[in-house]
Amino acid sequence: MPKENKKRGRRAQKKRKHEDEEDVPPTKRQKSEDAEDEVKILVHGDGDLQERGQDAYTGPGEVPFYGLLSEDEQEYFKRADSLLELNQFADAEERNLFLANVYKEANGKELKIANSQSCSRIMERLMLMSSPAQLKALFREFNGHFLHLVQHRFASHCCQTLFRQSAQVVTDELLAPLEDQQKEMERGEPYVSMENLFLYTVNELEGNLGYLMTDQFASHALRVLLIVLSGQPLANTATTSLLQSKKKEKIDITGLTKSSDLGLQARTVPDSFQEAVDKVISGMITGLDTTYVRALAAHPVGNPVLQLLIELELSQYGRKKAEDTDSLFRKLLPDDSPEEGTDSASFINGLLYDAVGSRLLETIIRCAPGRTFKPIYRSLFRERLGSLARDEIAGYVVIRVLERLGKEDLEEAVTQICPQTGSLIERSRTTVIKTLIERCAVRGLNTKPIADALVEAYGEEPSARLSELLKLNITGNEGMSKERQLQVEAKDGVKLHGSLLAQAMLEVPGPLRELISQSLLATDTSTLVFMAKDRTATHVLQRSLTCSGQGNIFCRKILQKFLGHIADLAVDAVASHVVDVFWTASKGLQFIKERMAEELLEKEKALKESYPGRAVWRNWMMDLNKRRKSEWISKARGAQEKPDQSSKVGMQSQVISKSGIELARERFAGAKAGKSRNSRARVSTGANGAAAGVRVEEQGLAAGIWH
Missing domain, CATH: 1.25.10.10 (Leucine-rich Repeat Variant)
Known part of the structure; x- marks a missing residue:
């Protein structure tokens, strides 16, 4: 049976009748004819802007219809x-x-x-x-x-x-x-x-x-x-x-190479493009007052444009534009020194805790000239870094501030943030700690206070400390399928940030590196094998073996834990990267390298049936190991960094030096070619016929000697 008209149909019919009776203006967002001269902007909770007045922007009119494809x-x-x-x-x-x-x-x-x-x-x-x-x-x-x-x-x-x-x-x-x-x-x-x-x-x-x-x-x-x-x-x-x-949606083409x-x-x-940029920036901000520009800072669509405009303005003109009263930067922060209580300070404090506006504040801090940044830091951030770092949104602004600090200010920031380390870890704000470590390494500051704070937060027991830092879940995903495990790992941002923190600690020689190294040495073999196969934790294991200044004693102890598991790791898509790192890490540890090669030889068939296994077989030059073991040993002893870990496993090519017999053959061929050229030079001074006869005789003699 046909259904009766519901409410939706009656409303639509009433709406169409109402539209027919009224005069509909031909364009969208037209200005009111009796608009007032002043501009009033209301910023609602969802970030929408409502503007009116003579300075309000109007739409370009009705969008034309270009037709449909058959x-x-x-x-x-x-x-x-x-x-x-x-x-x-x-x-x-x-x-x-x-x-x-x-x-x-x-x-x-x-x-x-x-x-x-x-x-x-x-x-x-x-x-x-x-x-x-x-x-x-x-x-x-x-x-x-x-x-x-x-x-x-x-x-x-x-x-x-x-x-x-x-x-x-x-x-x-x-x-x-x-x-x-x-x-x-x-x-x-x-x-x-x-x-x-x-x-x-x-x-x-x-x-x-x-x-x-x-x-x-x-x-x-x-x-x-x-x-x-x-x-x-x-x-x-x-x-x-x-x-x-x-x-x-990402639109791409299979096999299309893009220029870097x-x-x-x-x-x-x-x-002319620079003039066009100036024209675009002036066209956007001309006629806008501070109130309207600040309203755009909280607008989800207008905010990214403001970020880009601020970055272009400050990067191209710097201090000159920051002091220009007509610039976009000055419209946002009109006060020369945004001290507490000023209008600019209130605006910055509002941006600190706003999910959209804080991104604009990050851009301002990153691009502002030093003369502009220093007053902002001293008046609004210097005494509050510890408390701001704990906030979910303001913590990202603190990271940008830390990247701009000099040695003395950074040392003061360490004293404020270190007592908050436990709270930061509970709230998963490890990105602030990671940035603090990196900046201390750049400025040459002592990282012992940070290491002590991390030990207090994660505990004294080394293996448990590493497990907590990397959020290792050895038995939690046993019932899941492989695809489901990958989906869970991809969404686990806390685990990723923990891995990045551990890698940053390994890059700094001293107490921070010792914390991770001791934890790895105290970890049992089964957990290390799990880490090698984990998409996030595997990077910590690789970095511990390849970071600059890492000693052979640590590498030997770690590599010995993996003996007996090399073939199993080589056929795993993730752990095969670790096996490639073993080649570099075992430099100077020839007996361990040869034992690992023996394990690969025992499982040759399984390796060649697997794509990661074939890549490991190629990177370890196992074909050479089978045919000419002595030559492989000489190459292994003098090996520099063979596999390139910055690219996919197996995609890199090995640069193999020439053997002794190959060098001897080249010397013999070069001497022979030189002798032949000298003979032709001597014969060329005689008659053409005689020269031809001698040339034929030399060729026959050379052929006899070769055979």
């Missing part, structure tokens, strides 16, 4: 997307031909594809594999529509990828502008540099920047554009969280 077109582009993702082309020529065909099919439909929920991914993958000319073609298609595209849920991701991929093209054109110009002229196209295409985009967005910085989707594209214009690294860990959300220079190094940009 079912056949959607099916074609989905199929092309899957082929691009797999990247199983025979060669580069076949891939380029496929890309050209996809671009031909997408001609005139670029805006439809970018706005399509199901097909926008192929646009991003196309950009990842596109040539500079193809990227420029996409830029031309998007020109005039960027204002609407950056606000679209799916098209905004395409804009971000286009900006990222085009960043290096700007640098390349600066180095070789004539080559690119000639190529485009040969194709009969007017030459437009990528620099100009970016500048056109900035001009298009100008006038709406204040509105876009708080837009849910446009904000991310705006941040990427600012990073590209400034020339900063795109893949730097300090800016990754600013550029994209954690929920963003593109993401990790600063890029050369033209002078």
Whole structure:
């Protein structure tokens, strides 16, 4: 039977009737005609901003409709997307031909594809594999529509990828502008540099920047554009969280190699980009007062943009901009010295405990000039570091403060934080302790007070201390499947931070390293084997054997505990890394290295059936051990750091020195070649016929000697 209309239907019908009777304004977020001159900003608990007045930003109008793809077109582009993702082309020529065909099919439909929920991914993958000319073609298609595209849920991701991929093209054109110009002229196209295409985009967005910085989707594209214009690294860990959300889908291509220079190094940009950055910053903050800017600091979307603007402003202009009354920094902190009781001090104290605002405060502390940072530290942080370190949010701000302190101030900070060590460990705030240890090592301070505080917090018994620090759960996951164990470990942040703290302690010679070393020596073999297979604790074990200055006595005692378990560790995906470390750690301990090699030989079949085992077999040069044992022993005795632990196991290549017989063969071949050249030089002074006869005779003689 058909269902009767429910409440939802009647409400919708009533709403449509009400909308038909009223005049609906043609644009969104229009300013009221009778608005007052002053600006009033209300910051609600969820971080939304409500603004009104003549300085309030308005939206760019209704978003145009670019049309929909037909079912056949959607099916074609989905199929092309899957082929691009797999990247199983025979060669580069076949891939380029496929890309050209996809671009031909997408001609005139670029805006439809970018706005399509199901097909926008192929646009991003196309950009990842596109040539500079193809990227420029996409830029031309998007020109005039960027204002609407950056606000679209799916098209905004395409804009971000286009900006990222085009960043290096700007640098390349600066180095070789004539080559690119000639190529485009040969194709009969007017030459437009990528620099100009970016500048056109900035001009298009100008006038709406204040509105876009708080837009849910446009904000991310705006941040990427600012990073590209400034020339900063795109893949730097300090800016990754600013550029994209954690929920963003990762679009990649199998086997696609990315240039490290593109993401990790600063890029050369033209002078016009610096002017564009200034224009963007001034366009965002012009007309904004301190109240509005501070409201943005608590806005979940506007806050990352503020962080980036502050970083660009202070990194490029430094002290000069920090003292400029019209700068963004001065709008946030107008007081010259933010002492207790001032408006700036109240604002900073509010940011300290705010989950969103504290990130802006971290950026201010990290980038502020020394002349600006010192008054802030002395008046607001100096006497409160111990209590602030215990807070879940303010603790991250304390970490940034510790990174800026000199030797005397850091020594005072140690005296404040050490009594709080037990409380910090109970609250899982070990990141503060780790940073304190690292800064003490940099400044050359005595770490004995920190070691004493850790012993008091974790207990006197060495093995129990290590188990508590690393949160080892030997029997707790026995009933779980392998996949479930990996999921539990991935979510265990406390365990990860404990491992990082232990590794930081191992890097500092003295009492802190002794704490971990003594705990490892006091741990039984079964627990050490468990640690080697644990994805988090294994790094502590590896670092204990490879840290600089670690003595042979410690390495010998640890390695002896693993004898009898080498083959079992070698076939484990995690523990195989530890077996590779054993090769380096056993330098000078030849008898232990040979016993480990014997264990690997006994389980040769099992190792070669496992991918980690094959990698260990290759890194330990076990084929050489089987065929020429004496040569393997000589290499093992003189081994420097063979496996590179910074990359995946087995992916590194071994640099094998030449044997004695190989060197003798090279000397014989070199002497023979020199003798032949001298003979030809002497014969060349005679007649051509005689020279030819002698040359043939020499060749026959040489052949007889060789055979």
